[in-house]
Amino acid sequence: MPDLTEVYGEHCKVEQVLVRAFGFERVFVRAGANALLRAAIDAYAVGYPVHSFGAFNCRMTTGGTSWSAHAWAAAVDINPSQNPYSSKVVLRTDMPDAFVAAFTRHGFGWGGAWHGTIKDAMHFSLAPTEGGDGVHEPFDPHLQDAADAAWRGHPLAPPPAPKEAGVTAPPWAHEHPGDVRSVHAGCQTVTTWQQRMQDRGWEIDADGSYGADSEQVCRAFQREKGLHIDGVLGQDTWRAAWETPIT
DSSP, rough: OOOOHHHHHHHTOOOOEEETTEEEEHHHHHHHHHHHHHHHHHHHTOOOOOEEOOOOOOOOTTTSSSSSSGGOOEEEEEEETTTTTEEESOOOOOOOOHHHHHHHHHTTTEEEEESSSSSSSSSEOGGGGTTTOOOOOOHHHHHHHHHHHTTTTTOOOOOOOOBBBBOOOOOOOOOOEEEEOSSOHHHHHHHHHHHHHHHTTOOOOOSSSSSSHHHHHHHHHHHHHHHHOSEEEEEHHHHHHHHHHHO
């Protein structure tokens, strides 16, 4: 579980710097920004198309048990639809080995290499508990100049074509006003959502029980689709399960 307080300071309040990488502008922890820029320069030579690049987010981990390395602006998520989170030892990624190596050689841990049941192939982190080196050094603005020069001429990657278009979501019809949270059993609304998530390719049992596994899938889906990550099956998450394209 990442806790970078001793390395970078208090979560959500670390000193940050605006970094340009892969055609995006993102804030990153200032003391780790050199590592990100070095990784980006090496990654550009690989040619892997990056269409989604997330960094700072003051939130908990996908598992919901501790603060995420994103809360310290010390991690990036790349192309989540092709490199999804799994809590069942399933690694799905289209990243070339050379692209991953561009990050790991500069102090990032890769979620696709984690031991245990969690695989998080989109995720590169400086947190030592996630395989990172906890890089801490003064920011060098000349590295940003070098990264800009290395990126020049690269087009911004388009998102992948959806495998299936979104459809109109069925009406929200839960017996509680607004959402499903914590342990919840024998619920048709939960079953319907679980079946839809199965259709989308997520590993989840359609048993009507909203327990830890369902909450983790909910958090991972919210993260992939840019929703508020709280692990709660509410109306926004319900609609997105049907209306966002399957990628």
